[in-house]
Amino acid sequence: MPPRRCPCGTGLSHAECCGPLHDGTAAAATAEQLVRSRYSAFALGDAGYLERTWDPATRPRSLTLDPDVRWTGLEVLATTGGGLFDAEGTVAFRAYSRAGGEGHAQAEHTHRERSRVRRVGGRWVYVDGDIG
Known part of the structure; x- marks a missing residue:
């Protein structure tokens, strides 16, 4: 069986x-890598990783992922900053999903966001994003 492809x-x-x-043996080297890994965490249902990579200043108290949402693709559109020697960056992307529980019609959705990220303690974290 071939290895599972990364959702990002x-x-x-x-x-x-x-x-x-996701397993903590490496950290994102760039803003884009962080955003890709967070998308993969959504796709795989890894709320713990999402919480660990969210800026403590903006992170919600709790995070619940919707089990009826199936993430189906990611398209990175643009990055600004966020490189190996930067302290901040932005990543614009489109993420695609389908929602609908068993016995319900599947609804397609496109999430557009321009995420802001920064380094905290040497690690990239998600701060917030402009949706739309």
């Missing part, structure tokens, strides 16, 4: 891509 869309296996970020 790089074409790599999850073990070669976002897996080490």
Whole structure:
């Protein structure tokens, strides 16, 4: 059986891509890598990773993922800053999903966001985003 592809869309296996970020053996090197890994965490239902990579100043008290949402694709549109030597950055993207529980019609959805990220303690974290 071939290795499972990473949901973030790089074409790599999850073990070669976002897996080490999710399991804590590596940290995102760039803003785009953080956003891709967070998308993968949504797709895989990993709320713990989402909480760990959310800026403590803006993180909600709790996070509940909707089990009826199936994330189906990510398209990174643009990045500003967010490189190896930057302290801040933005990543514009489109994320695609389907929602609808068993026995319900599947609704397609496109989430558009321009995420703001920054380094806290040397690690990239999600601050907030402009939706739309």
